[in-house]
Amino acid sequence: MDDTTIRIVDLYKSFNGQKVLDGINLDVKRGKITVIIGKSGGGKSVLMKHLIGLLKPDSGEIWIDGTEITKLNERELNQVRMKFGMLFQEAALFDSMNVFENVAFPLREHTRLQQKEIKRTVEEKLKAVGLLAFTEKLPSELSGGMKKRVGLARALALDPDIVLFDEPTSALDPVISLTIEDLIKETQTRFQKTYVVISHDIAGMFRIADTVAMLNNGKIVAAGSPYEIKRNGQEAVKEFLKATKIPGFAGGEL
Ligand SMILES: Nc1ncnc2c1ncn2[C@@H]1O[C@H](COP(=O)(O)OP(=O)(O)O)[C@@H](O)[C@H]1O
Ligand SMILES: [Mg+2]
Numbered sequence: 097m098d099d100t101t102i103r104i105v106d107l108y109k110s111f112n113g114q115k116v117l118d119g120i121n122l123d124v125k126r127g128k129i130t131v132i133i134g135k136s137g138g139g140k141s142v143l144m145k146h147l148i149g150l151l152k153p154d155s156g157e158i159w160i161d162g163t164e165i166t167k168l169n170e171r172e173l174n175q176v177r178m179k180f181g182m183l184f185q186e187a188a189l190f191d192s193m194n195v196f197e198n199v200a201f202p203l204r205e206h207t208r209l210q211q212k213e214i215k216r217t218v219e220e221k222l223k224a225v226g227l228l229a230f231t232e233k234l235p236s237e238l239s240g241g242m243k244k245r246v247g248l249a250r251a252l253a254l255d256p257d258i259v260l261f262d263e264p265t266s267a268l269d270p271v272i273s274l275t276i277e278d279l280i281k282e283t284q285t286r287f288q289k290t291y292v293v294i295s296h297d298i299a300g301m302f303r304i305a306d307t308v309a310m311l312n313n314g315k316i317v318a319a320g321s322p323y324e325i326k327r328n329g330q331e332a333v334k335e336f337l338k339a340t341k342i343p344g345f346a347g348g349e350l
Pocket of ligand 1: 134140
């Protein structure tokens with residue numbers, strides 16, 4: 097199989113005359129962590145919504161495993177969406193359901209698994225995020241970092257080929273951010289799925305990314321390994337790295 101799982105070709109999107117995506121081109125490699133970084137308000141969430149067909153582009157194409165999705169109808173899109181797990185910015189747990197039921201929810205919705213199988217799967221995912229001891233807790237009893245973990249376990253529940261993360265460490269303190277970054281890396285290594293992470297936290301994401309793609313003024317201005325990005329000579333890239341103070345990597349060194 098081709099090692100590109102998502103291919104974005106000349107993607108354009110404006111809202112009321114405001115250009116947000118201005119010709120995005122990007123290949124996402126299968127079984128790797130691709131991080132899309134860019135400033136707040138720069139169109140990262142808009143781009144991610146296009147990947148699961150929640151937004152339609154003005155023009156351009158998105159190929160998911162050889163299927164062009166921008167012209168699909170809702171029924172067809174739902175098929176494609178089964179390939180995806182999502183961790184939303186606000187974890188988006190069901191407040192009235194305990195941890196176990198939150199993770200079991202997609203399994204009850206989308207599979208005919210028996211309770212025994214559901215239990216096995218939920219426990220496997222909760223173990224992977226270190227929350228096996230918390231199955232009975234309600235979201236209101238959890239910290240922000242723990243909610244993210246539950247959200248991750250739920251995103252992994254259906255063994256999706258591709259997991260999308262929208263700002264997984266925003267609104268978390270630096271120490272908790274580190275543990276969530278590590279957990280993203282660990283679960284990716286364990287389950288070998290394709291992870292696409294969008295974030296404005298460049299320093300944290302450089303730790304875990306296989307590929308970094310930089311979104312600036314509606315375009316991917318650079319894509320490559322963290323090493324390659326750090327050595328990219330473009331002004332826009334240098335400016336962004338300078339502004340974000342990567343440890344041991346102050347802008348001056350570039
Ligand atoms: N549904 C929408 N309608 C109009 N404007 C939108 C919509 N969604 C996003 N935008 C605008 O697009 C720009 C990019 O937003 P977003 O993708 O959320 O940025 P970020 O990079 O922080 O995720 C912002 O100016 C936002 O106001
Ligand atoms: Mg966003």
